[in-house]
Amino acid sequence: MKMKRVHRVLATMTTALAVFAAPTAALAASDTAHRVGLEEGLDDITSTSAVGALMDVRDEHGGWRGTSGVAELGTTQKVSAHARFRIGSITKTFVATVTLQLAAEDRLGLDDTVDTWLPGALPNGNKITVRQLLNHTSGVPDYRPTLPMPPAPQFLDNRLRTWSAADLIQRAVVNPPTFEPPGSDYAYSNTGYLLLGQIIEKVTGRSYGEEIERRIIRPLRLHGTSLPGTSPYIRGPHAHGYVPIQRGSGVRLVDLTAMNPSVMGAGGEMISTARDLNRFLAALLGGDLVPDHLLDAMKAPGVHDRKYGLGLQWQDTSCGVRVYGNDGDALAYQSWSFSTQDGHRQVTIALTPDFRGDPDDAVDALVDKAFCDRPSRGASWGT
Template sequence: MKRVHRVLVTAATALAVVAVPSAALASPEKADRSGLRKGLDDITANGAVGALMEVAGDGGVWRGTSGVAALGTTREMPARGRFRVGSITKTFVATVVLQLVDEGWLRLDDTVEKWLPGVVPGGDRITARQLLNHTSGVPDYRRTLPMPPTPEFEADRFRTWSAIELIRRAVAQAPTSEPGLEYAYSNTGYLLLGEIIRKVTGRSYAEEIERRIIEPLQLSGTFLPGTSSRIPGPHPHGYIPVQRGDETQLVDFTKMNPSLMGAGGEMISTTKDLNRFMAELVGGRLVPSHLLDEMKTAGVEGRKYGLGLQWQDTSCGVRMYGNDGDALAYQAWSFTTQDRRRQVTIALTPDFRGDPDDAVEALLDEAICG
């Protein structure tokens, strides 16, 4: 799922987080990266229980952590740990779709109605391209669900949702715009793409991601959990705010049924794997150049979001490509430069004392330009 800005004031949590020191691992040949260490500490000082990152490229690999892996402990964040990546899942789904386009199984201008007849009202005017770049007008199903800090959301943490169930909830709402006219972020669009992948290939989007991306790139820390609530192996705990009486408290939400996010955000991965994936994607290994150009083309003027891929311009004039994601109790960012000389992935477990976006943007810039 996409990142959203959420703020929670909890003084006890603040004290638990800020006092914890940071740690870092660096390759011997790498220059001192004190700016990266400070950037991680700024994140945990202002809005996270813990944070971890990896910067990779032609100068070696730098990994760093800050904060704690779980509230109420002094356990360090696992530098190589797994986390929920949220909407970075969409970049994997988009890659599979474009591979199918390259192979001639579908076209970017195929309509939803062609592959999923009767599922979306007006689906004969909505294309796969518009689902990919969030200009379809299909509403986001999250608007129909209770979300944090409502207690109802916590009560559904282990519920299994089907993609069709969530799609039906979404399309019962009015469209956000006519297809192709406006950008409106929609997780529903990627649920529809997941169903289209199934129709085209006879296999789930998760199976296609596994055999087309995860296995060829040997992304050993990456998988799509389906309905499994666990994060296996070393990982930080994630939390959500929940209203209880007159107070809002942080509740451990590490275990949850990720079918709520599905093709829009269910994936679990590591900083190392995401850096590898983004480098290979932007480097042209996963899709041919003409389709990679499509991924880098904004759906509407003024947006920096193409077909499952977004971009940012840094202070040193270098453009980086990738995506970010919000998996409720986890947030992640993964970007690479066009020339593949540097990749950076940051993951954090927010504590909702403040918005970490500015600190993260500064850290991304430092990682690319510093």
């Protein structure tokens, strides 16, 4: 090859590499900006309404984890991206999944009445169905308003008390139905999920916790997920959680990391991690846990103006993508976990609120950003 031709070939190759390098650099800059945007969103939450926060975003290309704030007040200890936390009402999605698996096995029917499985548990148990318990259209009163709640100091008197589902259900049903007839309206009821936990035990001969363990936790290898029952402790890495309690003329935060979760039971006792919740929702929305017709039923509203189906809720993002999942309030811990319908992308956020403000709007905006302002196609998130 002549020298002039060699120079021409090298020049052509250099030009070609530059052409490829330019968009690659632009994509990298876009991905960096996206991550910075997520980090700033977390920082905004901890600057206004939380002690600490974490976030885990997953898609087919990988994932990103971020944290903000501190794991314990009065320290500089960072929040672990792998931290475990109380997931509150996201527990309901696990309970609903097991209930639908039993329906798929023809071991119960969604239109079975409560009296079919728990005769006498409710005054009108012959009119309320399993389906209505799942989608909060039963009218069964919620038991939580019957208990002392923060900031009442009496709340702390019960922090280590063991509650049975029967005790809590009885506290609820001394009150009249929230509405009648069943199925005609929507009212969120933790009591309904306590009843579902009892129905699962009646059908299977095992507790709802054992069924969740063997049907979901072990098969999906959710190593950071557990049902603590009456144990007050969070095993493994975790942030401290706090609640506001009235003290004299003021309110101060009290550490509620250790508490007996039996007060939440099948409606909210579980502990998990952001990674595990993302894996669970990917499997559920991907069709790995319940058959398609029952997954469709999970995504059907109980009443037309609500975005809540059978243990699953949804929201529409600004980019037109509908995402499914649930959120949870376990008093000292709050969490949000959502997935695209195809199960290809998940976002989980958890925080320990400090009650200076309401984080809901900021979290909704951050979830929206995570789903809509995506990194470049084919780009690696890293871990």
